[in-house]
Amino acid sequence: MSALLPHLVPHLIPHLVIAATSAGAVALAEVGDKTMLLAIVLASRFRQPWRIVAGIFCATVANHLMAAYVGSTVAGLLTARPFRLAVGAGFIAMAIWTLIPDKLDDADAPKPAGKHGAFLTTMVSFFLVEMGDKTQIATIALAARFHDIASVAAGTTLGMMLADAPAVFLGEALIRHISLRAARLCAAVLFAGLGVWQLVAILG
16 A cells, blocks of 8 residues: 555645645635525524534535536536636636625525424525525636546535534634634635636636
């Protein structure tokens, strides 16, 4: 096994870089996002943090694998220069969108659990609220940029968990003790950097 490591490491490093970039971008974008607010609402309603975290994880894996597949597939079909320019511009648009504070609408709040329990209610509500959310769109854009479904989905899922798991356990106290503005600014800078990198690679 040790003899294989020198050969495996060079192949693993690009995937780890993609996963780390995806995790960082999504973790920062998720701070203050409506899915993070949903996690806090679910935690205060059910008082079953581990089941809620498990539900968030399952919903995120399913949602982001789908999003990464869409992004990578579309990028594979549309390899022309205009599409790659659009991906770069999309990252810059994501940077602007990230700066806008988010809120959880009444329609997005989970309905009473009834017989379904904390895990299933969390999984379903989180999956639905994540549809069209900025972190899902970011996953599509990252997969279109890197053409690596597994690494992007793993990274964005990790990023979501890094942001949402503490929110489940700490609740509103977490929001009070971190700077949402600073987190949004860092996410915007990262997305803008990815966009500029993409555009320079094409135009340069």
